[in-house]
Amino acid sequence: MTHDVPLPPRTGLPTSDERLRAALRYAQGGAEQPGAPFGPPGRAMITGLAALALHCFAAAPSLLDLDRIDVLVPELGEPLGPGTRVPLPSGCAYTSAHLVRTRIVPEPEEITGLPVAPVPRALADAVAQSADAEEVRGLLTEAVRGGHCEPQPVVRELTRARLLGLPHVADAVESLLAEGRALTEGLLYGMVFGQGLPDPCWNVELRVPGGPHLGAVDAYWPDQAVAVEIDARSPRAGAEAAWDACTHKRESLEQFGVTVLHVTPEKLREAPAQQAAVVRTALMAAAEQPPAEYVAVLPR
Template identity: 55%
Template sequence: MTQNTPLSPLSSRLPRPPHHLQDVTHRVLSAAQLRARGVSAAQTSAHCLPGGPWQHLLPGVYLLHPGPPGGRERLHGALLYAGRPPASSRRTPPEPTDPGFGEAMVTGLAALALHGFAAAPELEALHRIDVLVPRTRRLRSSRFVEVVRATAALPEPVLLAGVPVAPVERALADAVAGLAEAAEVTRLLTEAVRAGHSEPAAVVRELSAAGVLGRPAVVGAVDALLAAGRAAAEERLYAMVREHGLPEPLWNVELRLPGGPELGGVELGGVDAYWPDLAVAVELDTRAPRFGAPEKGWRGGNRGPGRAEDPQWSAYAAKRERLERLGVTVVHLTPRKLCEAAEQQATVVRTALMAADDREPAAYLVVLPR
């Protein structure tokens, strides 16, 4: 539809929009932005009369054409609405380069759509756009805009398609908070890991901080998330070994003492890769905080003042200590490091393999499929 096309004879009596507004990239502007461009409040009101070329999209936000707003225009309008400054500071005209978003950022399903999630609806199909604002911000939800207040400090936004967007983990937590179907939640959480948007630990920590881990729709989804994260980490480990020319190990095996008890069974004796001739094992650290688990001290161990005991880390540490007493070198790798620095991690493993000749021979161990 041609912009500014009259819908009725009334529009022919209205002043035409200033020429310098014709090339505005986003046909959505706030009242402050219109004033800064020389459009008075009276002119704005006149253009928004029934049959006029503009329309009132949200409180203090205007759509500069008569047709229905597109998905990007609704997104832009939501940010302008949520980002408008408090009344006490509105006398200062905005800078020409100021987009007018303030500290507001898109979150929830709209943010996931911008992050490229296939499981998130298209922007045009969303009936609601979630916008994250500081917790002290006094602002009500309006029309299609749902205002979400941060419980602590705002996260650092990501700039996508020219708009500030909440990080994937925060966007997931806000999206999950508004979903009741377990299948929908599972699709979003597993895609976050399989598509490489995030790591399971970071997602679970954000879900825990948002207080949604105990919801029925989330419980099973978290199990699926962790399973997907484990599978993705194993694939990265396979790729690291083959792409960086490391010797082929025995994959996913359990180590036992011959004729003796298991070295902790599947939980404590299993390793993800093992080079028996060199007595080097690789262990993937795919731990994630679970329901009710304290967040402090989770990453990197369980020692230190005020840090809670992490049962999973204790199990990892006990297994590593026992294997190393038997002469096995255990290399710990995290999924994030495999993703972000695979070559560096390959060097760590290669160094351990090359140092095997300098160590005392390891105890003989039985290797079984896990």
């Protein structure tokens, strides 16, 4: 639920910091004094396009170009405006503070001394206010391409906000997931070559000769019957069915003696050496295992 709160105009040109602090003070009922730290954590935080600008999104307008500041506030608890008018810094002219109410308050990040919503939540609040397909696509793509966050938490927030039913958002999410997939595959390539692992077969399907299809994997070492699969499931509709299919595929491969290792984008990015050690251990352990049944390796 959102609520637009007009802030009284004043003379002079405000700085971005003054606009942000005034909006936060209004959302907090005027309890904070100019220059004082904002708190307690989670009570109110900058969100939407203003938050994305603070997170240094190139696709977000500059703070001075925004005609309002979105502020995330709890839906339950003490009333948070409209109510008390808040003294604004002298010499400032404001348009409005846009209060976005939520039952689930994320942990804010501190940027320039201000509480700011994390990127996934800020994206959801920005997308909720935009019907521009290109703007939405640009913001979501930059989130992943710019290394701000993984696709999964973004999709989770969009799902929670019930935005995936909008065609322009659904299309942008498909691009987001494709972008995330390509970047994660690049991380997997970097891990294999950077950590000195043997060269696998990339992006292949495994099949019983003359029999059923067993499943596709991202990397496969046929001599050791070790497969690596990127775990990049997103919390969308049908996620439970996708999980069941993933479990079935793993069980089918293991019945034929194939060891299946799952890696996540986060682990590939943050701990590639550790993930490479897991793969290397599986490759070495294969020499001590009974030979796996032969499976055909086909291009995906």
